[in-house]
Amino acid sequence: MAGYMLEVEGVVKSFDGFKALNGVNLSVEKGEIVGLVGPNGCGKTTLVNVVSGIYRPDMGKICLDGKDITHMPTHKRVLHGINRTFQVPKPLSDMTVEENIDLAWHFGGKDNLARSSVLERTNLSETKYKVASMLTAAQQKRLDLARALATNPKVLFVDELGAGLSPSELSDIATMLKEIADTGVALVVVEHLLGFLESLTSRVVVLDAGKEIFEGRLKEAVKDERVIEVFLGG
Amino acid sequence: MLFEYAIVAGVLFGLFYSFLSIGLNLVFGVQRIVNLAHGDVIMIGGFASWELYYTYHLSPLISVLVVIPPAVLAGYVIYRLVAGPLSRAKDPEMLSLILFFGISQILEAIVTIVLGNNQRSLPSGAVISRPVQFLGQNYPGVWWIVAATSVPMIGLILLYLYKTKLGTATRAIMSDAVEAAAVGIDVRKVSAITFGVGLGITASVGAVAPFMLGGVDPSEGVNLTILAFAVIVIGSLGNIAGTVVGGVIFGLALELTQLYIPSWSSLIPYALLLLVLIVKPSGVLGRRLRSA
Amino acid sequence: MDRPTVIDTVKGEPKERQRFVFKQLLKRKNVVDLLGLLIPVVAFSFAPHFYSNEILLISMMIYIALAQGVNVIYGLTGYLPFGYVGFYGVGAYGTSLAILDLHVAPEIAIVIGGLVSAILALVLTPLLKLSGSYFAIATLATAEALYALIANPSLKNITQGPYGINIGAVYSSGGSYVVAVVLLGLSILTVVVIKRSRLGLALRAIRNDPVSASLSGVNVVLERTKAWVVAAAIAGLAGGVFAWTITIFYPSAVFDISISVFAIVFALFGGVGTTFGPIVGAVVLYGLYSYIGVTQPQYFQLIFGVIIVIFVLFLPKGVAGIANALIRRFRMRTIREEA
Known part of the structure; x- marks a missing residue:
């Protein structure tokens, strides 16, 4: 597992025929902040739900600090050190x-x-x-x-925490998140607000139709062809 | 010989049970209303049919249709009354459960007070007086008549749901009430009508129920409700056509147990319901339209 | 603002917490609960001096216990056990058969009855995975199934089948009255203790939002199971007490669905989630029932039905809720007057 705190491998999740997650992969190192972005319906929240145990994946594996948590009930995962917040x-x-x-x-x-x-x-x-x-x-x-x-938690998924907040509230929360990450907690920040994300991290994963299509620096992401197409609806 | 008899009887009764349960499937499966007064509506239908027969010599087969309009109206009114509190509740299903339980107690009490506690039965001669022969066996003619009545009534509901505007609106609401409202469907009104239809068809089966159940009395309500639940859960909740499958499976199970292990046959409705809920809550037809 | 009533287990928190805990015992909420425990127990202990119908008193105590059992399950988990009477009947039979077959003393037999019900509840835990309405109906089906099972003529040699139980040999009006009071105290104490425990906190959380609760590390099914088993045990003990009180009964007497109904209505009327609620509900409504309901069961059923509908729609917190609202308004007025 090469020391990753969280490894999501090839996770597939369908709902009544609709494939929300299509073999998605995600690796998070200890203490790092990763942004998770993508257009509406790309599977961001589904991924968070699968990782936190609210849904079970149809295929794939989730490893937390070396431990396979793919089929664990939610409360057990929490005890192992993964948690999430809710959009609402x-x-x-x-x-x-x-x-x-x-x-x-x-x-x-x-x-x-x-x-x-x-x-x-x-x-x-x-x-x-x-x-x-x-x-x-x-x-x-x-x-x-x-x-x-x-x-x-060792890994914390933050789902659109910035939505609906005023600029001052946003910067307060950004400071909070940075302080949390400083204590060694790995953060996966699911966000729409790229400005907010930028204040937190430079590493970003872009999701589309249930699969990661770009991984790297935020500055590069906004210039990448595929990412632009996906966001602007090519 | 006895085995074939049980099979045929199982199917006949199965169709009747489907007819008996379809109203509940409509109301629970579509509207998330747990109508614990379901059995009592059947019982009222039975009492009405009895009264109409003995007072006006009206054949129960006509009563089957006669009881529908007042029941639909009653259902519409009741729904409009309870829809408000139900929609505001944190857990509308549980609320409807207790609420309709209360209503069932009220209904049972009123019927007992007004019409007495005795079981009312109808002579099969009201409909048909000779046995029917099938594959070399004699069956009470009444069973065939009731089964034959059940089929078109179930068909009517399917027709309503799939071929009429109201029915399509109902199905739209079932799959997504918010979307349905967004396309201009008057959710409140259609839901009220659906509830009325559900009650209507339930009162309808009550009209012929005395023939198959040996009679109706106010205290039988609970058992009938459980039976109906068993049927619709087996046949997959929300799946109206599945009610037929559920009913027939249920009917066959009952007849076969009555044949081979008769002293345990009273356990069948409960055992089946529990078995399905624990092992395969989505029912025999599988499509999970509501999570248990 | 009221201080929360959670007494936490000491996990290396500073000593000031322990002093805080002691001061809490004297807080209003705790005094109320203490009274809720002592008043009924004392009242019923002395009641036979003033009122000779002991069977009625015992029945009332049994219903208070059953209502508190419903309080535990419904008030704390939001799951409505329509088939609650199943545990009652199993407890009655467990007790009776322990007396008849194992020849143990009635007090011990009653404990056995409670245990059997608790074990049955454990066996039935798969039902807790169902959603609320399915659960309610499933428990109803279970209770009816248990009845059909136990009253079955084929099981005559084990359970006496439909012919009923006779443990008249151990009849003791004094003895059964004492255990009834003990049952009363135990059931109220259970509610009081759970409300203050980690289990109570978890159950309230589950009632609010099971997903959030599980993300706080709560094993939702396990905690619900604990409440379920406790409630079942109470019903089982109650059934045992009934068996020893009446000593001769048919299966229909202990598997009657209306017993569940009464317990639920009493709890709803009095107010679930409170200590006093079910007590008030049981005393008032059962008292009413024994006054007029026995001779006019239909009218009583009507009244009950109306009570259910009205309370569910308009007074979900029951009588206790009304009382609390009035007290709050009175306190607000006095505060305003003082200001």
């Missing part, structure tokens, strides 16, 4: 922020981060006792991030 946050709405974190802390494995630290790093300490359904959209996104963080 799914907080535990009737529970307070503190309880949301408590849950992940209790169940997310033995080497968890202290809860106060998680709350601080996602700037939620002030809203500890607020019920999750009363949070603003940006706060809910941070709560989702905090939940994932609390399980001390």
Whole structure:
């Protein structure tokens, strides 16, 4: 496995005949930030769902830090160190922020981060006792991030975290993500907002129709023929 | 000899069971409404048929059609009343489950209060008084008549779903309600009509049910509901044509157990339902239209 | 703002947490739950002095226990066990057969009854993978299947088949009353403890969003199973208590679906997810039932049906919800007046 923290090999996933993932490959090293981009419907979110165990792949393999997690149930994967956030946050709405974190802390494995630290790093300490359904959209996104963080993941998939945020909120979150990556967590940032992505990383993987079509620096990606065609609908 | 008898009886009853369950498939499979009052609607249809026969000498075969309009209307009204709370709920399926359970209790209570607790049965002479011979065996004529009635009624539903505008709209809503609304379908109205149709066909089978079940009484509602669920789950939920497959499998299973291990035959509906739910929730026809 | 009621297990957190825990015991929520446990237990313990119909009192205690069992399953996991009575019947039979075949003391037999139900619940865990409505119907089918199984004439030699059970030899009105009170206390205590435990936290999370819960590391099926087994055990013990109380019964008495229905309605009416709710629901509604329902079952069924519809549509939090809303409004008004 050549020391990759996460290896996705040849994953195929179909839904009622529609091939959402067509033998996609992805490798992520420890502590690196990788962007995952592609036009709508290219399979980004499906890939995140397959990696986090919400769907099982029809074919292919997923290895986390050397361990084959392809067929593991979601909660087991979380214990092994992989987590993700949601495009539309799914907080535990009737529970307070503190309880949301408590849950992940209790169940997310033995080497968890202290809860106060998680709350601080996602700037939620002030809203500890607020019920999750009363949070603003940006706060809910941070709560989702905090939940994932609390399980001390080695790899974290961040699904369109930037969507709907104001420029100042965006730069706050970018700083948060960079700090997280600095602690050794590998980040896969699924994004539409290329500007936001640029502030985080230079390595990017472009997906189209369920397969990677470009891997390399963001600056090169925007000049690549295939990428342009795919985004502008050739 | 007995084996062939069981097979033929199984198919005849199977068609009846399909007819009995198709309304529930429409309502649950298409609309995600768990109508626990299904059995009670059948029972009301049976009581209505009984009343019409003994008071107006109306043949149950005519009642089959007569009970439809009032049932459709009732279904439409009920749906409009409950649609609001259901659409706002976090879990509409569970809500409908409890709600219609409550309604079933109300229906059973009202019927018992107004019409008494006794089982009502219809003499088969109302429809046909001599046995029918088939492949050298005698069968109660009534079974053939009811089976023969079931086929066109099921056919009517299929026709409605696949050949009429309303039916197509219904299927559109089933596969994607949001998309359906986007193309201009009045989801609320069509859904209400669908529910009405579901109740209509259920009351309809109730009209002839006394012939096949030995009679109808208010407390039988629950068992009939479970039976209907078993049939539609076996035949794949949401798959209307599959109801026929489910019904026939169910009918055959019942008849064969009654033949070979009679004291255990009462377990069949439950055992079949559990077996399918645990082993293959998508049913015999496989296409998973709703995840269990 | 109220402090959360999660008492966490110490995982190397600073000592101030432990003092915090002790102060929590005196917090309002805990006092309420403590009262919820003590008041019924004390009341029922002394009730025979004032009211001689012990069978009625025992039946009420049994229904409170069953309602709390429904509370555990439905209130905490959102899964509605229509076939809850299956565990009750199995518990009754497990207890009776333990007395008849194994000759153990009734108290032990009741525990065996609870165990048998718990084991049955474990066997039935595949049902928990089904979605809510399928689950409800599947449990209903299971309960009916158990009834058809146990009452089957072919099994006469094991279960006495349709002829019923007779354990009159061990009849003891005092003994059965005591175990009924113990059952009452145990069932309420179970709810109180679970609400404060990790299991309770996990179940609330699962009820909110199972996917998010699993991404927090919660094994959704396992936690649901725990609640399921606990609820089944309560029903099994309740069935055992019933068996010892009445000592002669037919299978239809312990597999009657209306027992599930009552338990569910009591819990819904009183308010699921609370400690007091099911107690209030059972006492009020069962009291009403024994007053008028026994002679007029149809009218009672009608009232029940109407209650279900109204509460489901308009009062999902039950009586407890109404009470809480009133208390909150009263407190707001006093706060405003003080300001």
